Amino acid sequence: MSESFYITTPIYYVNDVPHSGHAYTTIAADVLARWHRLHGHDVFFLTGLDEHGQKVQRAAAQAGIDPQQHCDRLMPHFRNLWEKLTIAHDGFIRTTDTRHHAVVRQLLHTLYDRQLIYRADYTGWYCTFDERFWTEKDVEQGNCPDCGRPVEQLSESNYFFRMSRFQQRLLDHIADNPTFIRPESRRNEVLGFLQKPLEDLSISRPKSRLSWGIDLPFDRDYVAYVWFDALVNYLSGLEYLPPRPSVDRFWPATVHLVGKDILTTHAVYWSTILMALEIPLPHTIFAHGWWTVNSEKMSKSRGNVIDPYTMVKxxxxDAFRYFLLxxxxxxxxxxxxxxxxxGRINSDLANGLGNLVSRTVTLIERFCAGTVPCPDPAACAEQETELQAAATSLLQIAMPHHLRSDRIAYNRALEAIWSVVQLGNQYIDKTAPWVLAKAPAHEKRLSTVLFHAAETLRFLCLAIAPFMPNTAQAMSRQLGFQYDFSRALLKNPVAWGDGPTATTVVKGPSLFPRIAIPPQHGASMEQSASPRTMPSTPSSPEPDSNTSSVSHSTQESDCITIKDFQKVRLKVAKIIAAERIPKSEKLLRLRVDLGTEQRQIVAGIGKTYSPDTVLGKTVVVVTNLKPAKLMGVESQGMVLAAGDTDVISLVALAGDVAPGTTVK
Ligand SMILES: [Zn+2]
Structure with a gap:
């Protein structure tokens, strides 16, 4: 049996539609789940919804519907978002599932039978919003220490779980298991919390106050406290969700991912409940941080909530997944x-990865008839060894290190991947395949270089797959090896040169078109993310749209706007006369028909084209170029041609177009 890996997100409270915080945790979990699937591990990735409690009951009442209807309405918002974000979860749990109810009731019964649950009267300060009692010392000037709303004194008879009994055991467990609570700063917070005596935990709510919950099996006048109900999902999900995973197979969980605000609930409540049930604790509880927007807390009232749907759209x-991690x-x-x-889309994705993919595929198309060539060991140099070592250690050392579930350093893993992207781009710059292609003597070297560039991309797409599944798929398609990333592609170490051979590259659309920076920096998301400032087509040419940019990446400062580009008037023209200019080997004097007029153009295409070979050709001409004299002959425009230093080809049109037609 292969190693099991069970990862969970918190189940999200359905009092409102999903926000970026939900997306963040879920994306993070998805990356680890995908990483482990690639290694052939037995993975279960559970997410879902917390559908009970006061806030759901209240939101439903406000909408004038019953709570179940409210949950059913909100559920698709979450499921659709996970689909849009390419989240591949194995289980989606809802706490309104009757089978979940059964598990919660069974566990409550077990605790009750063991006399770990008792009934008592309790008087305390209650915050309706957070649905919880606070002690006298917690309350800050009559307000809830959590949400700041006024608290009220409430006396109530409730059921309590003897959490206090497990304080020392929990402290011992944390001491014995340094990776139980991660990162270290959060572990220290929990240890600090446990310095104070741990109180017993109220695990019930009287139905007179809250009816939307799971009935206590031993007293029908009460429902279970929403947190008790919710935490049990990590076990109940294993009990009944298809495809029938089992508790034996996956428990204890490898890692619970949680936001820092619910760390105590997990590290203390959940841990002691498990101890009381004599169920082993999860290996790791990892608490992540929060996102602010332009340095302000994200909140509806501030109107600065990042809508994940808008970001994806x-x-x-993939860009959103990349940025967050x-x-x-x-x-x-x-x-x-x-x-x-x-900024990251343009620098890391467009100029970095997108450019590397696009130029590699373009070079293979141009110089190797579209087939990834075979390398010649005799033509290998130190550069290839360096590339191979970097790509191999990325998959075998760096990523396994940074993605360990008790360490989880997505940013470091991505940094490591992008250092190979950078190395790949530098490799192409230094080896300059377009120069090698000019001399037949360099043929073997050229093949070797392009093979290594393609092989780098093969390693990169395996590394990127957990983070950016769509991009990895597109890369593998463009390089002609159709990887199925749901398979255990990393089960055995990937060897350099062992990929599919002689695959046919297929140029695809640019992976990451550059994006114009909105003019209003620091504006609210709604404003600055509007389509008005976000052209759907990139305003600068794709990095591979002409030969010169195959050899260097477009720099940020080189950007022009669509308006700049529109200043250049381009028209279709037909060459109706051509002759060499005496004493020049490069220049041809052309007469072109622009439909409404004829012009004389001096073109530097004479080394590649003789006058008779261009006669009758349809070309593209810049018509608003200031006239200039070349070898004493006036040129009233410019003919577009491709080539780094020397002209390789005139720019032709894909279809029949009449002279004078605008090119844009
Ligand atoms: Zn409160």
Whole structure:
């Protein structure tokens, strides 16, 4: 039996539609689940919804519907978002599932039978919003220490779980298992919390106050406290969700991912409940940080909530996934700004990865008839050894290290991947295949270089797959090896040179078109993310649209706007006369028909074309270029041609177009 890996997100409270915080945790879990599937591990990835409790009951009442209807309405918002974000969860649990109810009741009964649950009267300060009691010392000037709302004194008879009994055992467990609570700062917080005497936990709510919950099996006048109900999902999900995973197979959980605000609930409540039930504790509880927006807390009232649906629609799921995990260390708080998001898309994705893929495929198409060539060991140099070592250690050392579930450093893993992306781009710059292609003597070297560039991309797409599944798929398609990333592609170490041979590359659309930076920096998301500032087509040419940019990546400062581009008037023209200019081997004097007029153009295409070979050709001409004299002959425009230094080809049109037609 292969190693099992069970990862969970918290189940999300359905009092409202999903936000970026939900997306963050779920994406993070998805990456680890995919990483383990690639290694052939037995993976179960559970997420779902917490559908009971006061806030759900209240939201439903406000909408004038019953709570179940409210949950059923909100559920698709979550499921659809996971689909849009390419989340591949194995189980989706809802706490309104009757089979979940059965498990909760059974566990409550066990605790009751063991006399770990008792009934008592309790008087305390109650916050209706957070549905919890506070002690006198917690309350801050009559307000809830959590949400700041006024608390009220309430006396109630409730059922309590003897949590206090497990305080020492929990402290011992944390001491004996240094990776139980991660990261270290959060572990210290929990240890600090456990310095104070642990109280017993109220696990019931009287139905007179809250009816939307699971009935206590031993007293029908009460429902279970929503947190008790919710935490049990990690076990109940294993009991009944298809495809019938089992508790034996997956428990204890490898890692519970939680936001830092619910760490105590997991590290203390859940742990002691498990201890009382004599069920082993999860291996790791990893608490991540929160996102602020332009350095302010994300909140509806501020109107700065990042809508994950909008992000996916405008920038794509993979770019969003990449940014959230690349921008800040998992575990720390981070700041979301559209500017830095777009900055990363342009620098890391468009100029970095997108450019490497596009230029590699273009070079193989151009110089190897579209087939990934075979390398010649005799033509290998130190550069190839360096590339191979970097790509191999990425998959075998760096990523396994950073993605260990008690360490989880997505940003470091991505940094490691992007250092290979950078190395790949430098490799192409240094080896300059377009120069090698000019001399037949360099043929073997050229094949060797392009093989290594393609092999780098094969390693990269395996590394990227957990983070950016769509991109990995597109890369594997463009390189002609159709990887199925749901398979255990990393089960055995991937060897350099062992990929599919002689695959046919297929040029695809640009993976990451560059995005214009919105003019209003620091504006609210709604404003700056509007389509008005986000052209659907890139305003700068794709990195591979002409030969010169195959050899270097477009720099940010080189960007022009669509308006700049429109200043250049391009028209279709037909060459109606051509002759060499005396004493020049490069220049031809052309007469072109622009439909409404004829012009004389001096073109530097004479080394590649003789006058008779261009006669009658349809070309593209810049018509608003300031006239200039070349070898004493006036040129009233410019003919477009491709080539780095020397002209390789005139720019032709894909279909029949009449002279004078605008090119845009
Ligand atoms: Zn409160």
């Amino acid at each position: 405008q920038f794509g799921a 690349r921008e800040i260390p998992f575990g720390q708080d981070g700041n979301f700004s559209l500017e830095s998001f777009i």
